[in-house]
Amino acid sequence: MPATSVSYKCPNCSAPLSFQPGHDKVTCEYCGAELDIAAVDQLFQAKQEMAAREREAQEAKWDTDNAGSDWDSNESAALKAFTCSSCGAELICDENTMATECVYCGNPTMIPKRFDGMLKPDFVIPFKKTKADAVAALKKFYEGKTLLPAAFTANNRVEVIQPMYVPFWLFDTNLEGHATFRAQKIHVVDAGREIIKTTSVFNVERGGNMKFERVPVDGSKKMNDDFMDSIEPFNYKDLVPFSAAYLTGYLADKYDVTAEQSAARADQRVEQTVKEVLAAAVKGYDTVEEQSCAVIKNDGKVSYALVPVWILTTRYNNQPYTFMMNGQTGKVVGSLPYDSTKALLYPGGIALVVALVAFFLIGMLI
Ligand SMILES: [Zn+2]
Ligand SMILES: [Zn+2]
Structure with missing residues (x-):
């Protein structure tokens, strides 16, 4: 160690520290x-090691x-x-199935096209919910919505609901996570005339090995993430190896986000979980602040899976309104417009009754 060095920083306030030769201790000129x-010195070495690990972490790829x-060739x-023809969504199906209308925008003009440019999935969660289940759930969703335009609730409309597999990239990894925290214990003593506050600062390190299985990232830009989040989770225990037979009678959305493009989102999700788990292991302090976190993937497997949804999009005033049901669990989500003429009619009707009553009362008084 050089006699004086400015590369060391005070762990308490980050000010540069000047060491005096021949001393075991140093007092920070800034925070005391x-x-x-x-x-x-030990802390400095640990920080350098962590920086090296973080570089390594950035290089580890899925x-x-x-x-x-x-x-x-037979399958394809x-x-x-x-x-x-309206939004450009591309849906795949077997030769005996038809995409009757666009699941994303409700447009009825679907142009047939040669199948190409899509990989064969590794896994699929098969549909558990039938069309009857989906129609019943949709009717229930519309039930009691008096302001809903009739075009939504008409039977022939409800029946158009389509089963579609949504593409997902699933990320598996064994990793090491390391994080450092700046933690404080604050001790306050009331000594009568003065209050003595002692703050002890700790550098806390936490680390461990973690295994992640099937971290999902959806491979469809067109699929509304809020809707997808709302019908999750899917139970990945039901995943089975994919076979083309699972497509018979069902649509599949062609992914427009590749596995490679999804990797950054998988990293984010994994890193967020690592941070939360490691932060939860820092206990017994008055304040805790994360200083660094490194995630090193030892391996990073990615697979391509299809998950089942029932979906119907109905247009109203040129806006798409979508209803979705998880084809495995039956969880539903949807958006609804309201008919502005009906909306005017109802409050208008009430106002009219009030006016008539008022008129009647006035008439009585006279
Ligand atoms: Zn200091
Ligand atoms: Zn469309």
């Missing part, structure tokens, strides 16, 4: 903290190349695609 030189596989020959 008394520090043990050996401990400061193995996105092995997500999904290629179709064999039996598939076809439809593109929405």
Whole structure:
């Protein structure tokens, strides 16, 4: 260690520290903290190690190349695609199935197109909820909504609800997480004439190995994330190896976000969880502040899966309104407009009655 060094910083206030040769301790000129030189040195080494680990962490990539596989020629020959002439959504199905209208915008003009440019999924969660379940859930969702335009509730409209598989990238990893925290214990003593407040500052480190399985990131830009979040979770225990037979009679949304493009979101989700778990392990302090967190993936497998939803989009005043049901659990979400003429009619009706009553009372008084 050089006799004086400015590369060491006070762990309490971050001010540069000047060491005097021949002393074991140093007092920070700025905050007055008394520090043990050996401990400061150790902390500095640990920080450097952490910085190196963080660099390593940034380099560790997910193995996105092995997500999904290629179709064999028989399988791909039996598939076809439809593109929405309005929003550009691309839906895949088997040769005997039709995309009757766009699930995303409600547009009835779906243009047939040659199937290409989609990998074969690794896994699928098969549909558990039938069309009858979906129609019943949709009717219940509309029930009692007096201001809903009739175009929504008409039977032939409700029946158009379509089953669609949504593409997901699933991320598996074993990783090491390390985080450092600045924690404080504050001790206040009321000594009569004065109050003595003692603040002890601790550098706390937490680390551990964690295993993540099937962290999901959806592969569809068109799919509304809020809606998808609302019908989650899917139970990934029901995942089975994909076979083209699962597409018979069902649509599949073609992913427009690749595994590689989804990796950053998987990293974010994993890192957030690591931070929360490690922060929860810092206990017994009055304040805790995270200083650094490094996540090092030892491996990073990605697979491509399809999850089932029932979906219907109805247009009203040029706006799409969507109803969705989780095809596995039956959880539902939807958006609804209200008919402005009906809205005018109802409060108007009430006002009219009030006016008549008032008129009647006035008439009585006279
Ligand atoms: Zn200081
Ligand atoms: Zn569309």
